[in-house]
Amino acid sequence: MAVGTKFREYLSPGGSSEGERKLVQKLDFFILTFCCLMYFLNYLDRSNLTNAYVSGMKEDLDFKGNELTQINTVFTVGYVIGQIPSNIALYYVKPRIFFPSMLIVWGCLTMVTAATHNPHSIMAIRFFQALAESSTFVGTHYILGAWYTERELGKRSGIFTASGLAGTMIGGFIQTGIHSSMDGLQGLAGWRWLFIVDGLICLPVAIYGFLLFPDTPSTTKVPYLSETERELARSRVPRHVERAPFNWSFVKRVFGSWYFYGFVMLWIIAGETESFSSNSLLALYMKAHPERKYAVSQLNNYPTGVPAVGIVSTIFWATLTDFLGGKRYLVGYWIGLTGIITSAMILAPSATTASTFGAYYWAGSVYACQATFFAWANDALRYEEDSLRAVVIASMNAGSGAVNAWWSIIFYSADFAPKFTRGVWAMIGCSIALVIWTAGVTWMCVRTEEKRVSQGVETEEGGDEAISVDGGRDEKA
Template sequence: MLLGEPPSSKAERILLAKIDWFILSYCCLMYFSNYLDRSNISNAYVSGMREELHMFGTQFNKINTIFTCGYIIGMIPNNLMLQVVSPRIWFPSMQLVWGILTFCTSAAKNVEQIYAIRFFQGIAESSTFVGTHYVLGSWYKPHELGRRSGIFTSSGLAGTLFSGLLQAAVYRNLNGHSGRSGWRWLFIVDGIITIPIALYGFFVFPDLPRTTKAFYLSEEERVLACERLETFPVLEQPRSRTLSWGLAKRVLGRWRWYGCSLLFAISGETESFGSNNLMGQWLKAIGGYTVEQIDFYPSGMTAFAIVSTLVCATWTDRSQVRWPVLVYMALACIMSSICLLVWSSPTGLKFFAYYLAGASYAGQATTFAWANQICADDDQERAIVLASMNMWNNAVNAWWSIVFYPATDAPRFRKGMVAMLCACVATLAITWVVYALERREWRHRAVSDEIDVDEKNDS
């Protein structure tokens, strides 16, 4: 089964089916619209926005950097707000905000207005990714997390895939309709997709196991949702504590925040080929391709990313070993970079290299499932670590694309290929460090448990 072996208890099977449907349906739709919005700016840029708004130089990269700055600012506050405000209210509210801002983008008259809109969109959209991983870690057992994280991550990739197809269709059918360019219609259609999903979230999202009042869960199922996690000693049903400065001392006094944050800060940069739409920029720069082809062909990278994510997430849930996925994606990106560095290579090999780079997205679901597993015994630490992982990755993103992937480097992006090789090698090294630290913590916990048992026997 895609979601793994069903529980032995009929009551737990029914509960799992319900939370799978209502949590994953909303979170996946929310993330789909989130990534649809992130991707549409890249598709709009190569579909007429650059010419109409008279963009030049690295202004496209600055749009992404400003969005990232907003994303960084909103990351930890959004995740902490989930412990203050009901997720059923917070998630859809933030989605409504970015949906309205998406409509505003369609009316932008200059690039400065795009800068302002994307900054506030970044703040609103930062609620989604780490917030959902926090929620998933609150409802699911360790061996259930990988697949669910994979499906959630793939829904965002589906948004990227759909954005290219949508832009091609919008450009073909709506370009010039009612006096609006095709790229403007893309944002209008995107907003129309986003708002109903937010309304759906207000009605069906179940909050967290200890606070849920979902109409589709009985009282017995609410109790079971909490009790079923108690079979895993490491979880010990973590309870949220009062927010205080002691939280910072507790988090900063352990290796987890440092190790997990550094891991995703670096490994997340392996997604740079896709997040900067290098393939689309390459196709536009070399010429000979229509707007529809430039929007459509990069979808092959996204399709491979979805397959890689789902296959890897399924394997890690079965094996309960996360690190090999990071090795796989690093080696795939090393091969892609080498192929693209050799500029005399045939066009077909360049297509293959860009598509292979889609493997980089397989690490998202696995890395966050791994962090959920590492921090499972401390609810607040888990929220902070998950948010910090994405925050530090975006802190790097804020300048990484401008330095290594400026639009003016199209079509070759030689600096970017070298940067990718370095990021992949660093990813392999940090993965080993996190694995070693996790194993050391397991050994210490085992020794501590043995001492506790001996003391109980002596008494």
């Protein structure tokens, strides 16, 4: 088959029959619109904390030293604590109830931020916001893995991840507009209005989720899917006998599985290669520049190029690795190369402002690992029990967050601006480690797949059997 024909076939809604294509179109609309809007709003507020900081909040609330970094660390701690409980909660509370409820809590706390008068109040608020937001990323990847086939998953994961980057990018423009048009309105500073607006727009999205989110294939009762479509959805992905997930036997299965160690460590390393972007270093570099004074609009608008690069890179790599048959490992090598080169550009004695900007923009391309690595985990665990997949995915993000809670203070504290020399060297180390670990996980995936095939387990979607984590096989439910 010609490459062009194969690519056009890949970009189609999915499936070999008209009924399956119609089903995938419905899933794309109702799952992706809600999840992407939810993630967009999460990241809009995340990025707007830094936007507010450089737009007057620092002076109004009398921030000292690395208090902004401490707030981000407190947020990370709450985020880590909430990861696994959030994914476990999806077994007991329907996603169409749980996700929108957490979004409402998030939105209300965002609006409360507008009333704060000191950094310590923001710390407390951000901790509880993190608990609410912890369900979004890992929960959505769990849901995507439950509905979509291996051929479809990367592209959808990429679109979802890109929506968060869009929130980061658009946040700067929103802050610029609010600062110019609402600063001083009703006696409130522009940065306070920013949080009020962010919180209010969460409410209609939450209502949409309550009404139309489809839950999972085995529990969905939404009116827009017929019984035939529900059965088709259940047949598209492997089914498993679910053993009681939350007992000592399950804990031993988790910690006895290479998937847990392989993918959790993969994301811990990869998560730190995002540090240039996730810690908003370009904005802090500009704010602390020793020679140039940037206007508020420039401080908010120029860094939006970083997530813009991230969006393009995410969609490109997610689509390419789908098209190449799920070769997600390629992204690990790209990120390793990018981390080393961009770090060298920043460290170079001859580095100029232009080359530093270029390095930070290029570094935004490492965001591609979010979509592809979580799709990789979903792919690798496709024939395992759902509870293991849920815990591994949640543990990946929890592990990364646990490291990032102290990593950002040690290497990317706000008072290290503008050079962040210590952090740049750490980036080189992470990039080398990622290349090595990616090769190891790739080898384990190939070895496990060969073992599964040699045992006669069906490899196609909807296959008859699945290997359990302890090496046995479960009959299809």
